[in-house]
Amino acid sequence: DVKVTQSSRYLVKRTGEKVFLECVQDMDHENMFWYRQDPGLGLRLIYFSYDVKMKEKGDIPEGYSVSREKKERFSLILESASTNQTSMYLCASSAGPKLSYEQYFGPGTRLTVT
Amino acid sequence: EDQVTQSPEALRLQEGESSSLNCSYTVSGLRGLFWYRQDPGKGPEFLFTLYSAGEEKEKERLKATLTKKESFLHITAPKPEDSATYLCAVQRSNDYKLSFGAGTTVTVRA
Numbered sequence: 001d002v003k004v005t006q007s008s009r010y011l012v013k014r015t016g017e018k019v020f021l022e023c024v025q026d027m028d029h030e031n032m033f034w035y036r037q038d039p040g041l042g043l044r045l046i047y048f049s050y051d052v053k054m055k056e057k058g059d060i061p062e063g064y065s066v067s068r069e070k071k072e073r074f075s076l077i078l079e080s081a082s083t084n085q086t087s088m089y090l091c092a093s094s095a096g097p098k099l100s101y102e103q104y105f106g107p108g109t110r111l112t113v114t
Numbered sequence: 115e116d117q118v119t120q121s122p123e124a125l126r127l128q129e130g131e132s133s134s135l136n137c138s139y140t141v142s143g144l145r146g147l148f149w150y151r152q153d154p155g156k157g158p159e160f161l162f163t164l165y166s167a168g169e170e171k172e173k174e175r176l177k178a179t180l181t182k183k184e185s186f187l188h189i190t191a192p193k194p195e196d197s198a199t200y201l202c203a204v205q206r207s208n209d210y211k212l213s214f215g216a217g218t219t220v221t222v223r224a
Contacts, residue, residue, distance in 0.1 A: 004157075031210050043158075043201070043214040050210055058211065090157050094210070101146060101205060103212060105157035 003027070004106035006091055012112045019078040021109050023091030030096035032074035033103060034058075034066065036087040043090065049074055050096075081113045116141045120202050120215035127192050127222045135187040135218045137202030147185050148212060149178050150201040158201055192222045 007022035025032065033048040035058075045058030047066040055066050063085060067075045074093075078085055088110050092103040117140040127133055139147065146165050150158035162171040164180035171178050175196060177188045187200055199219045203212040 033211075040216070042216040043203075045211055048210060092157075101210070102148065102160050102163055104160060105150075108155070108157045110155075 004091055004093055004104055006089075006106040006109050008109050009107060010110050010112075012114065013078075013081050014114055015082060017078075017081050017113075019081050019111065019113075021076040021078075021089055021091075021111070023074045023076070023093075023106055024072055025074075025091075025093040025104070026072065027093065027095070027104070028071065029093035029104075030071075031094045031103075032068065033092040033094075034064075034074065034076045035090045035092065036060070037090055037108075038087050046076065081111075083113050085111065086113045087111060116204055116206065116213040118202055118204055118213050118215035120200075120218050122218060123216070124219045125221070127189070127220065129193055129222055129224050130191050132188070132190045132192070134189070135200055135220070137185040137187070137215055138183060139185070139202075139204045140183075141204045141206055141213070143207040145205045145207040145209070147180055148203045148205070149176075149185070149187055150203065152199045152201055152217070154199075161200075189220065192220070194222045194224050196220065197222045 004025045034046045035043045049055045049068040065077045091106040094103045119138045121136045149161040152158040162178045167182045199217040201217045203214040
């Protein structure tokens, strides 16, 4: 079974703090993704990575950065957390272009910024 | 821009009452259409991928179908454990990204 894990299920941070969300997958997948999910807005892609040290902006990258130093690990960084970044954050991974493209999701991190 | 519209937003069913969820899409060069199930407070769980019009896939009480403009997820004789939000997503050819619909929340009462 594909397993995607996220470092925290729940996180509470203060405005202005730097926040790190970590994601690890154990299936040797090339691609990894960070989404946020908000009621009424659905899942929106923040950033994705198709290889180690490679990254591309998704639909809503402002206020976020990412890091992928190892194939299995993809980190999302909130440089200076703001209240409008309170959300559910979901990490996903998928195999490369020669294999299936299904994305497998982690359990999510519910982040509250106060 | 890709567009994915799911209807209805919410569906309440009695146990055993079959129904269908709709996913209408607009995408330039569809590579695949994906269905996911999401339970409250959890990440989406992959169900199906459909690649071409006319294709059908089944899993237990769920059956997904695809046409050139929409996909249906049929739930046959649902049980309370089928209660969840069902998400539809599309992927363009030569792209890694998925575009998601807002989902349909299904509640099945015993």
